[in-house]
Amino acid sequence: MHGFIGEFFGTMILILLGCGSCASNSLKKTYGQNSGWLFICLSWGMAVTMGVYVAGMLGSLGHLNPAVTIPFAIFGLFPWSQVVPYVLGQFLGGFLGAVLVIIQFYPHFKESKSEEEGNSVGIFATRPAIANPVFNFISEVVATFAFVYILLNLGNFTTGLKPFIVGMLIMVVGTCLGTTTGFALNPARDWAPRFAYTIIPVPNKSVAEWGYAWVPMLGPIVGGLIACGLYTIA
Template sequence: MHGFIGEFFGTMVLILLGAGCCAGNSLNKTYGKQSGWWFICISWGLAVTMGVYVAGFLGSLGHLNPAVTIPFAIFGLFPWSNVIPYLLGQFLGAFVGAVLVIIQFYPQFKATPNEEEGNNVGIFATRPAINSPIFNFFSEVIATFAFIFILLNLGNFTQGLKPFIVGMVIAVVGTCLGTTTGFALNPARDWSPRLAYTILPIPNKGVSEWWYAWVPMCGPIVGGLLACALQTALV
């Protein structure tokens, strides 16, 4: 239960802050409207930092991401008995975090009448800058590979200042590699908020673009597997 609780609340904090920055950047009548890509990348990095701290304090390893949990288990870096509690915590926590963002920005959703003005699924989930599914998939594989490979060489990343290093890694991956797809890096970070956007009564919302959702689900998992395979071969 410690694993589930830590991953649930850590991922909830991650999405509350991360999707919150996207809402502030996209929706009308916020002070953060059109703050830009640096604002988003740094905010997501800090959101991950805070989520890892919360998760670590509550007893999990601060994965917050199936693309960490599943490859780590496959390559013997994490016990299989903990995989299901971690995944449940991640997906459920991400959904609750998205619900909190909807409540926080409800008046701004009402003030943003259509997708073109910023009321779109990109607040909660990722969208490609150019719709090219195969290359979008490779973009997610490469970005997640870089993220997980660096993560594997940090050791226990819940301790001391290491969560800030993890946040810096997220930010630099976002600025350097994330401009093609919005750098999901994390299936739970994409799918659960996308589901919240789909089923909850958000004013003026656009389409949820589930046709694209296989990319942020599969790409990060493959990238994580490749990173773990390389790390295992090297050590």
């Protein structure tokens, strides 16, 4: 249960802060409207840092990401018995974090009448800058490979200042590689908030774009598998 609880609350914090930054940047009449890509990357990096700290305190390893948990288990770096609790905690925590963002910004969703006014699924889930499924998939594979491979070389990343380093890693992946697809890197980070946006009555909401959702689901897992495979044979 410690793994489930840690991943649940850690991922909840990750999504609450990360998607909160996207809402602040996109929705009308927030003080953070149009703050820009660097603001979003820095915010997501710090969101991951705080999520890892919370998860570690509550007894998990701070994965917060099926693209970490599943490849780690496949290559013997994590026990299979913990995969279901970890992944379940990640998706449920991500869903709750997105619901809290909807509540927090509810008046601003009402003010933002259309996608052109910033009210879109992009607050909660990733979208490609240029829609090209093959290259969008490759972008997620490459970005997640870089993230997980560097992560593997940090050891236990829940201790000391390592969560801060993980946050800086997220930020640099976002600024250097994330401008093509919005750097999902994490199926739970994308699918759980996307599902919340789909079923919760968000004012003036647009479509959830599930036709693209296979990219942020499969691309990160493949990138994580390549990183873990290279790590184990190197």
